[in-house]
Amino acid sequence: MSWQLTEQDLPDLARGAAVLGTGGGGDPYVGQLLARQAIREHGPITVLDPDELDDDTLVIPTAQMGAPTVVHEKLPRGSEPVDALRALEKHLGRAADATMPIECGGINSMIPLVVAARTRLPVVDADGMGRAFPELQMETFGVYGVPGSPMAIAGERGETTVIDTGADNKHMEWLARGVTVRLGGVAHIAEYAMTGAQVKRTAVPRTLTLALTIGRAIRQARERNADPIAALAEALSHTLYAHLRVLFRGKISDVERRTEAGFARGRATAQSFDGQHELELRFQNENLVALVDGTVRCVVPDLVCVLESEQAEPITTETLRYGQRVTVVGISTPALMRTPEALAVFGPAAFGLPYTFTPVEEAAVGTTA
Known part of the structure; x- marks a missing residue:
């Protein structure tokens, strides 16, 4: 069932998207400001349930691309994702009937809202990552047969280009990353144009609703002085992301972060409050793995x-710093993100990690909480 997203929904949506961004996906606060301005100028946004799409509907997802460390400092004008959409429409010779997120985490939960408000298109309540990932081929769309190209890229000065690598989504990512670096480290894109039938077959459903549910649960728990992490676990238990495990509680003791080849890469460590345990996080834009005392959790x-x-406010990888008191949680992904086909594209080996995927509900047994 379709629904209207208003300015009042944005703070909860941004908070929930930051949780789903797993430390990356770009600063959702910046996205919130862009979406707020677009809604104030153009009115509320219609959000479509994927099951409501006609099979021949043309959906063009829109997003921001770049290193979060750059995005944090290089604010977009706001018109760039619409420029990318229009460039791809022109190349395809057909106008989009709706837009959609490519990922539900961070700023990219918001960029399609900006496009939807500015163009008066509806936005589909679904995405292709169910979280945030750093590379464009890491989409459930691509895993299940939708090519990412042709794709359009737009820069802040009105530049646009179209990349077409056929069904080779990894090569598309490589070329697009190079263009993005030369545009100053951040760009806006339109890609994975698909039909409504393909959306229903390949997308992670209702993730805008999920982000709203997460953000609202955390806020309401704070307002009644309840445990926001317990409230988050309860809210997730009724969704496709049913399992939350507390992996670690402690204080950040070190952060190593660098921007290279269009990504923010690094690691962070934390010490438990009793000084008995150590956490290590490794990230590439997003947090990739949490090890407690050397064991993958x-x-x-x-x-x-x-x-x-205290407040369960999500902390992004570009804002991690020494001394922060943190609770690190692991959250399970939906089944379509855990298939052999999906793990081949965005499982541990895809990031060069020497680990075998084990579901968090199994791997987190015996963690310090």
Whole structure:
């Protein structure tokens, strides 16, 4: 059933998207500001349930691309994702009937809302990652047969280009990353154009609703002085992301972060409050793996989320810093993200990690909480 998204929904949506972003996906606060301005100028946004799409509907997802460390400092004008959409429409010779997120985490939960408000298109309540991932081929769309190209890229000065690599989504990512670096480290894109039938077959459903549910659960728990992490676990238990495990509680002791080849890469460590245990996080834009005392407790594609200990406010990889008191949780992903086909594209080996994927509900047994 379709529904209207208003300005009042944005703070909860941004908070929930930051949780789903697993430390990456770009700053959702910046996205919230862009979406708020677009809604104020153009009115509320219609959100479509994927099951409502006609099979021949043309859906063109829109997004921001770049290193979060750059996005944090290089704010978009706001018109760039519409420029990318229009460039791809022109190349395809057909106008889009709706837009959609490619990922539900971070700023990319918001960019399609900006496009939807500015163009008066509806936005589909679904995405292709069920979280955030750093590379464009890491989409359930591509896993299940939808090519990412042709794709359009737009820069802040009105530049646009179209990349077409056929069914080779990894090569598309490589070329698009190079263009993005030369545009200053951040760009806006339109890609994975598909039919309504393909959306229903390949997308992770209702993830905008999920982000709203997460953000609202955390806020309401704070308002009644309840445990926001317990409230988050309860809210997730009724969704496709049913399992939340507390992996670690402690204080950030070190952060190593660098921006290279269009990504923010690095690691962070934390010490437990009793000084008996150590956490190591490794990230490439997003948190990829959490090790407690050297043992893997959660690894991609499951979500590793760093939350501020008292308020459960999500902390992104570009804002991790020494001394933060954190609770790190692992959250399970839906079944279509754990198939052999999906793990081949965005499981541990896809990031060069020497680990075998084990679901967080099994790997997190015996963690320090």
